[in-house]
Amino acid sequence: MDRRQEILEAAAKSFSLFGYKATTMDQVAKIANVGKGTIYTFFANKEELFNAIVVKMIDEMxxxxxxxxLEGDSFxxxxHARLMHMLKFRETHLLxxxxxxxxxxxxxxxxxxVLQEIEEAIVSYIEEKIKKAIANGEVKQCDTKLVAYLLFKSYLALVIDWNKTHDEELExxxxxxxxxxxxxxxxFS
Structure with missing residues (x-):
């Protein structure tokens, strides 16, 4: 593993444990077992390091x-599988x-x-899938950006937010x- 990757992993660990605000470059250097100067050869500041980790997390998602x-499933x-998976990722991914x-x-x-950027990336991802489904004739023409946003927010509300205000979890x-x-x-109509 190269130094840059070691620093990214150490920073992800530090941000996951301590959060953004409490993480310092000294902590990251200590976890990565490198000098602080080594970090600055790859990343200009904590924000740049943090953004690199978030981009990687979005790619993972x-x-x-x-x-x-699954191949062969309908749009x-x-x-549904993708949205539920993204929401579970949101709950289980430590960072x-x-x-x-x-x-x-x-x-x-x-x-x-950063949370806003992640949400925009998720909505953009859903929008890409809707556009592909329209091109394949699986879905009728629609405002793909608004429908993607509606789908994401609807799933988010039903999977995450519902439990905060109701005694029962939705199946x-x-x-x-x-x-x-x-x-x-x-x-589809």
């Missing part, structure tokens, strides 16, 4: 979401979870900005049925 979609089945917590607790501007099958009978129904 896209790869994992693509793996969740609707693939969309992502830490960023969400830090943004809620400390309102760190850099973290809020995945119930979410699938609801989204299928509302949003997807309008895309």
């Amino acid at each position: 896209r790869v994992e979401a693509d793996k969740a979609a 609707e089945e693939k969309a 992502y979870a830490k960023l969400i917590d830090e943004e809620k607790e400390l309102r760190t501007p850099a973290v809020a900005e 995945e099958e119930r979410i699938v049925t609801l989204i299928s009978e509302t949003i997807f129904k309008s895309l």
